[in-house]
Every structure is written in C-alpha cells, then in structure tokens.
Amino acid sequence: MRPDFIQKKKSNAALYGGVAAAVIVAALLGFGIAKMTSGPAALKAEDAKEAVEAPKTLTLTPQAIQAAGIALETVKGGGLSSEILAQGSVVSSPAGQAVMTARTGGTVLQIFKRLGDPVKAGETLALVSSNDAAQIAADRRAAAARATLAQQTLTREKSLFDQGITPRAEYERASAEAEAAKADAARASIAASNAGVTSDGRGTAVVSPISGRVTASTASLGAFVQPETELFRVSDPAKTEIQVSISAMDAGRVSPGDRASLDLGDGQTVEGTVRSVTPALDAQTRTATAVIDAPSSGLVPGRSVRVRLFVSGSTGNPGAIVVPEEAVQSVEGKDVVFVRTAEGFKPLSVVTGQRSAGRIEITSGLASGTTIATKNAFLLKAEISKSAEEE
DSSP, rough: OOOOHHHHHHHHHHHHHHHHHHHHHHHHHHHHHHHHHHHHHHHHHHHHHHHHHSSOOOOOOHHHHHHHTEEEEEOBBBGGGEEEEEEEEEETTSSSSSEESSSSOEEEEOOOOOOOEEOOOTTTTEEOOOHHHHHHHHHHHHHHHHHHHHHHHHHHHHHHHHHSOOOHHHHHHHHHOOOOOOOOHHHHHHHHHHHTTTSSSSSEEEEEEOOOEEEEEOOOTTOEEEEOOOOEEEEESSSSEOOOOOOOHTTTTTTTTTTEEEEESSSOEEEEEEEEESSSSSSTOOEEEEEEEOOOOOOTTOOEEEEEEEEEOOOOOOHHHHHHGOOOOTTTTEEEEEEEEEEEEEEEOOEEEEEEEEEEEESSOOOOOOOEOTTTHHHHHHHHHHHHHHO
C-alpha cells in the first residue's frame, strides 16, 4: 500500500475520533448543567408541596398549656340564634345555707367559731347562758320524773289487778295516766332538744345543721341577745345555684333541661343545666329568673358570672357551631381553630359565618364534641408562624 494513502487514512481516523469525543463531552456537560439548573428547582417545588400538605402541629404538655393560660372548650352544635346571653349571680341553694339564731334570750357565754371557719353538721358554734334554758331543763326533768312514777303505779296496779285485789277501772286509769305522763316527758325532751339546752341545763347551744363555712357572724362575747336573734350564717360551697335574669321574650324559649355555659371571666367555663324558670316576671325588673344547677362549679355565693343559655327548641342553624371570636385565628390567609390533640394542638381550617357579642358561627369544618383552644389561641398562631419562618 502506498505511504501517502496510509498517512491520509490515519489523519481521518484521528479527526473522526476527536469529533466523537467532543460530542460525548458536550453531552456530559449538558447533562451536568441541566442537573445543576433543574435539580434544585424541582427539589424546592417538592419541598414546598410537602410543606403545604404536611399538617402543622404543636407539641405542648398540659403543664405548658396551663402556664400559657390557654383555655379549652368542647364545642356543641347550635347557631347564634340558639344562644341567650345573660348575667347571673351565684347564690346558696335552699339546702346549702343555714341561719343560726339564739333559741332563748340570754348572755353569749362562749364562741367557738369565727367568720370563715369550717363547720361540720351538728357542731356547736356558741353557748348562750339563759334562765329560760334552765326552766326548760327543769320542765324536762319534772316530766321525766312524772313519767317514771306513773309507770311504777301502772306496774303495781297491774299486779293487784292480776291478783283480783283491785277492779279493772283502777288498772285502766293507771294505764292512761302512764301514757299521758310518757307523752308529756317526750314533749319536754323534744322542746329541750329543739332549744339546744345543754346537758347541765345552764344554757343553750347554737348548733349548725349543715357542714360548710361561717359566712356571717354577729355574736359578741358577753352580749345579751333576745330569742331568735341571728348569730351565725353557714354556707356549703358545694350546694350553690346560679340565678339568671332573662327578658320576657327569652323566658318563653328557655326550658328545664337546657344546657348552660358559665363564663368565669378568666377564660374558664363551667357547664350547667337549667333546672327551672319562674312562670311570672318580677314586678320591678320585668324579667324572669332561670335557675341553673352546676354541681361541679365550686363557685362562691355572691359571685357574678356571664351565662350562655343554649335553647334546645331553637329554629336556627343546628349544624352551625358557635365559639368565642378569639378562638378563630388567621393562618396563611385562612380562618383556623386549634384542635386539642394528644400531643398538643393542630390547626384546622374552618368556614365562619355571622358574629355577635364576641361570638362567631362556624358553619363548616368543625365537628360537635371537638375540644379547641379559646383564650390565648393567638399564642398558638404565633408559634406556628415562628416555626414556618425558621423552616
């Protein structure tokens, strides 16, 4: 083969190899550039998608929730038209308060309890030295002695009658006298007991019929008191009721058994039940009174509370749920409430409706029976926003 032909062939082979290498390098460079440009964008889009889809939750312990002052409320169904807002006051129930008076006139000899002291049922609060008490004690002893004598006479007459010595009339007379003396002794004993006469007969004891605490005391050591003078008042905090004034229009809507929510003013609420509604209006205020039982409230008599009555026969939107306005927060342009979970809270998107008196309707998104954060819910919103910024 000629040398020039061989040299030409080698030159073509080298040219073709260089072109092929350039193509391969260009392909590799293009792939690298594409990966460098499209990879991070795709990764960011994927992360953003996960950030949107992933539920944002807050982990908080019960101690942290309490320390932050976050109040909880379990929501129930019923729209704004099913609620009646009214003011109420806590009073002692008829069985939860006792007034102790001096049963006899005399001098206050001893005082065992002061204002605010705890009292047990049957415990003596004070002693009143009284001549009337001495007379009552003397009548009790005399009646007891007559009853004993009459019983002895009856026993003797029965023995004589059984032996045929005395006629039946004498035995029957003795039997009647014994019964009368027994009844008189019982009366004298009851009178002494009701007056609280002490065992020595020197005075009367002022005794509390219920357990509780002394809420009023006017007794002064050494002071002379007339019969029926009030000396102490004792109230049982566990036996209270809430009396609520409602308008004449609303009185016809409220029925016994309706649910009530008591706002204590510190973000806490207590559940109660309407026990009764007065059939007539007060002559001065022109309002009716609804009585609410809240056995577990522990409220002190005299305290004022804001009450929400949930009317069972309302014709409003039964599917709507009403919550405090502060429970609804705006997160990423959406209205949300914070639902209590086992670990803390989770934001839940809701659709809101009309508002009134600090309350807002949630028309959809929230189910009855769900526990949500109400007071200080904005702290949870702030924590969610802080977490989003850090990410």
